[in-house]
Amino acid sequence: MAFHVSLVGRNDLSGEIYRQIRQAILDGRLRPGERLTATRELAGALTVARSTVAIAYEALIAEGFATSRTGAGTFVSHQLEAKGPASKTRRSTSRAIRVRDVWQTIPLPPHFLCAARYDFRTGIPDASLFPHRSWRRVVAHALRSRETAVGLYGDPAGSRDLRAAIARHVGVSRCISGSPDDIIVTNGTQQALDIIARVLLEPGDVVAVEKPGYLPPKQLFKALGARVVGVPVDSEGLVVEALPAEARVVYVTPSHQFPLGMAMSLPRRRALLGWAEQCNAVVIEDDYDSEFRFGGRPLEPLQTLDTTGRVVYVGTFSKTLLPSLRLAFMVVPPSLREAMYKAKFVTDWHTATIAQNALARFIDEGAFARHVRKVSRIYSERRELLTAEIRCNFGDYLHLIPSSTGLHIAAYARTASLGEIDAAASRAFDLGVSIQSFPLDGKPQAGIMLGYGAIETSRIAEGLRRLRTCFDERVSRRSKAA
Incomplete structure (x- = not known):
């Protein structure tokens, strides 16, 4: 890696090269045994004479900061004990930069760092059960694909092959009605919710969430300027009668309420859809771990029952595969498709193409269902x-x-x-x-x-x-x- 040296406005060029490399060694940015840039190469990059760089290197060698091996180059001395990176010197300011107050109320999740x-x-699958060999094979195939070889930016909505595979998968496993055009691939559920909020919410709009409920979506909506209202749940799920009439969006986990675990009853699901139609609201259906059902008859998703295009269905592969893959998706109604597509584009353009292509093949081969x-x-x-x-x-x-x-x-x-x-x-x-x-x-x-x-x-x-x-x-x- 070429080492950055700034000579703009400097007079003692050899001394400046020596001092900046010496400081990088002391800071630990250049580690013991690391090869310094060849004198000819560094001189060319800095547009100075090679002798100017050679003088600086000789000073470093003389003081024990570097060693030279004939035919191999100049290296940081192993005799030095590298220090940790020094903190940058910051310009003094009369006032600290102010962030929005909401960020003082949102904690980071330390429990995910403490195994x-x-x-x-909760919410963590067994990584030892992940089919590493099968996944390496489909990733290798994705790396050899034409799409990867071309190296261009991808479709904001996601790989066409993956969207088609997801549409088939949820159509069979969850009876979700939707074409590949209705699906947008995202980096996890949280990004899906962020995109939905960007499309639908103005500052001050009301978002209804379950109480108790999953905290990260609540924090996200709050951070985006929405007014978040908790709505109680009972043995049948969200209490629809308690929904605020002014709510623009309702976020629910009907298949497996988080954290209590009950499923929303069919009458309650129909009541929620009727309420959304009457109040002109959108329902976000987070179906986060519905693949794991161990008893009882499956209930139809809200998206399947919806006849007026009010439900955005959100699914994830974090629980079935690995959270580190950061792969999730939305099934959006036609009226929101274009806006959601644009919101994904301005957020991060698209999700990693190689991972998408690998997952598409993984699903199409039946490996996902077997897993x-x-x-x-x-x-x-x-x-x-x-x-x-x-x-x-x-x-x-x-x-x-x-x-x-x-x-x-x-x-x-x-x-x-x-x-x-x-x-x-x-x-x-x-x-x-x-x-x-x-x-x-x-x-x-x-x-x-x-x-x-x-x-x-x-x-x-x-x-x-x-x-x-x-x-x-x-x-x-x-x-x-x-």
Whole structure:
């Protein structure tokens, strides 16, 4: 890599080259053993005489910052202990640059950075089950494709092959009606929601979300200037009667409500669509882990029931494959297609082409369907074990919420508050167990979520045993305090 040296406005050219390279070595930007740019090459880049660079290199060698090997070049000395990159000197300002207040209210998700041996976090699939060999093969094929060889920007809506594959897949697996033209490929669900919000929302518009619900969409809508209103849920899902009439958009997780886990009933789904038509609103249907259903009859998606073009269906491959692939999609009604297409274009132009082409082939070959069937059997086993253990060993602490879909189960704490659950979760993490809690609207008790995607089946029992000790410790402290 060519090293950048600035000589603009400098007089002592050799000295300036020496000082800037010396400082880069001290800062650690040039590491011990790294080869310096050849004198002839650096001289040409700086438009100076080769002797000017040679003098600077000789000074570096003389002071022990570099060594020279005949026929090989000049290298940073191994005798130097590299330091970490120094912080840049910043211009002093009379006032700090002000950011919008909303960014002070949005935390980063630290729990995604903290893996544990007994990992019950939600929304994380088992990476060890990912079909690496099959995926490498389809990626290799994508790298050899004509589209990759040409090296041009792609279609903002996504690869035509992938959109066609997705349309076939959701048409069969979820009875979603839509052509490839109705599909837009995105970098994860969150970008899909961002595009929808850009197209539909003005600052101050009302967005209705489930309460309790999935936090990142709420934070996104809030960051974009929308007024976010929480709407309660019950055993049938979102309470439609509680929706604010002025809501422009409603965000729901009807197949597997997050975090509680219930499915929205068919009467409630029809009521929501009727409300959206009456109030001229759009419904975002986040079908984030509907592929994993372990009981009960499947309910028709809102998008399938929709007859007036009010539903934007959002799906993702983060749970079925890997979150790191950042591949998701929207099925949009015809009235929104052009605007959504343009919004994707101005956001990032298009999602990575190689990954799209690989996924298209992966789906068309049937490898995706086989993978989902395989992991579903494993996740089903984990779910049954986790559910049985909770009922058997946590009945005095937790009330399990019925659920037949997804990659996590949820439970109400019978007496513990959110603070007590968080304290138990913190203690559990010290013991290698990771769980997540959530507040319950209008109730002193809290809830917990236990995911079974990331944890190995053989570790579930021991992880729960350790968690149980944390609950027992909490009760013991409460008794002593009383």
